[in-house]
Amino acid sequence: MSESSGWAAMRERRMAEPGAAEAYDAARLAFELGRSVRELRERRGWSQTQLAKASGMTQSAVARFEAGGTVPTLAVLERLATALDVRLRVGFEAA
Numbered sequence: 001m002s003e004s005s006g007w008a009a010m011r012e013r014r015m016a017e018p019g020a021a022e023a024y025d026a027a028r029l030a031f032e033l034g035r036s037v038r039e040l041r042e043r044r045g046w047s048q049t050q051l052a053k054a055s056g057m058t059q060s061a062v063a064r065f066e067a068g069g070t071v072p073t074l075a076v077l078e079r080l081a082t083a084l085d086v087r088l089r090v091g092f093e094a095a
Contacts, residue, residue: 031068033077038066040084054083 014020041051041062048062055062056079064070065080072080074090081088 026071027068030071033072034066034068037062037080037084040086041066044084051080051083055079 015024037051041048046054048066049059051057052059052062057065057076061070065072065076074088077090078088
């Protein structure tokens, strides 16, 4: 068995476990939000420290967030949006 098919089989088994799909979706969302904030920060030419100061966070909290390591609250997202001078939009879309 090749290494890639072994990983694929393991992923399939893990995703069949209760709660796995929800955990995967939460991790994906955290990663996508972090990537978006990092891109906005970089467009401004800011360091993580500058964003942290502007949003009332620590640099390590910004780093964890950008890496997808935390699922933020709406209040944190609003602070980041304000610091980055963008509008936060939260909504639902049909699947």
